[in-house]
Amino acid sequence: MSRTGWARLAGFGVALAALHFAPLALNPYFVTILARIGIAIVAAASLQLVNGFTGQFSIGHAGFMGLGAYASAAFSVYLGAAVLDALGGALPAGLARLLYFPFPLLVGGLVAAAAGLVVAVPALRLRGDYLAIATLGAGEIIRIAILNVDSVGGARGFSLASDVHPGVDLRFDSLAGVYGVAVIAIAAIARLVYAGGGLAFRAVREDETAAESLGIPTTRVKVEAFLVSSFFAGVAGALFAHSEGYIHTNSFSFVRSFEIVTFVVLGGLGSLSGAVLAAAVLTAAPELLRGLGEWRMILYAALLIATMILRPQGLLGQRELWPLSRLAAPDPPSS
């Protein structure tokens, strides 16, 4: 690794450490908002892969997010204590707790990815609006299905501090964890779309028929995009479940899906940093406008309409704020 590479890694480490200890200094309200922004960023970046880079319009992302949230929460509630004990046997308690969290996140991601595959294979035969409508339907079906499972709380919602293993609280309040995952998600998606093979995604977006005639396996490309996207949506859901500590299916309705679509389109379709920026701004905006009282959501909606009219291509269009494409390329040889 080059010297700048090490410098960057060190900077990254310092930032994570700062975030890890930030909750000690900040008031809990800010910590919650910062965590929500991080989660929104993961959700937005993952949807950008399907909607922005592959050109397949999905508006059911909240379904995958919800599935990830519930799967990970169920894992923590029913198996968390056992896993934590096993880790704690060999390691100090603080470290065991830290090492525990990748498990529920992976569970959430994998379950959502499996559902993504189940949805994608038949749905990707559809194009354009019909695909969008099908994903909307799939998202709602997932939500209502979860609502009818009693072991995850059904209509009562599902709390991580349940009485299955009393005294075990697996809530996760580390901002470093949330933003670490966000960076991993952004880097993984950037590497996928900006590496040489990533051109296939954009080729499918620009013209599916032309891409196919060039020998690009369009169905495989689309399924891959869907799979990775729903995986990270599930991870975002798992982060949400573990930072809020209580989840309800109402958080994962089509309204949430629309919100994530808004991040992606407002940020600029085909711009990863645009989606990140829009997710951060739009999640923070209702909080910043809180001083306006009842008027804040009205103003928020008006701002959304005005921004879209002034920048129909999104805040960043297809550009990236920082050279994300370099993530996919090897470091230039140092002279």
Next chain:
Amino acid sequence: MDNLIQQLLNGITWGSIYALIALGYTMVYGVLRLINFAHGEVYMMGAMTGYYTARALGLATEPSLGGLALVLVTSMLACGLLGAVIERVAYRPLRGAGRLAPLITAIGVSLFLQNTGQLVFGADPKFFPALLRSEEVWRSGDVAVSNIQLTVLVTAVVLMAGLEFIVQRTRFGRAMRAVSYDAPAAALMGVPVDRVITGTFVLGSMLAAAAGILVGLSNPKIEPLMGLMPGLKAFVAAVLGGIGSVPGAMVGGLLLGVIETLVTGYLSSTYRDAIAFVILVLILLYRPTGLFGQPQTEKV
């Protein structure tokens, strides 16, 4: 058996309301290829306008058909205007800017109307005044038809017949069909495309307003977020019938209403919301263009 007939009857009544909302989705999709997600909120505004009109005119104390007609017409006119304003402010500036930007402004308008509704009308549910005194007009065995059901059905049928007349027999209707078939070509033939689009929004919004009043009659609890689910379901109904097809939206709405009522009556009400989406996914997989849609071949 009687129970089944009664359920069917309730389903048709409820379905005719879905059909009225679905028509707005399908007509706007026809001319603009836009899924107007703010349409459910226009329906909510219809019910709210009706509520305030009836109270302002003191109609709540004296139920009469004339009073109902007055409320219906006022609300339809107000929402027609609202539809025109929405189109002018949120969609027209984005004409030619791709298809996703207007989708986001539609979501913005939807949020705007919901939150304005909560601020102006208050977030708590209101009770729609009884514009008709509920009574049974016909009974055979256990099957009963109330005058409210009859009014809902007759009003919906008259409005749909009126729409069918406008679309098929008038100059405006012909222009609408032309824009829907090929907007640039229609423009070259001298069809004022922008005016036709505005007119389509006005028509669709008027039907949604009527649906709002009819819902207020049969299911009087109204609130600013009432448009969300019925809006989405009516959209499903439009897809079921074939989005862009006017008869499709009518049939799709009726079918969805009947199926939902039967599921609620015979299976479980918790699956009521799911069934609409299961139908949606099935219809998309097996007949993506819906029952009445025309399959489109892709040209390379």
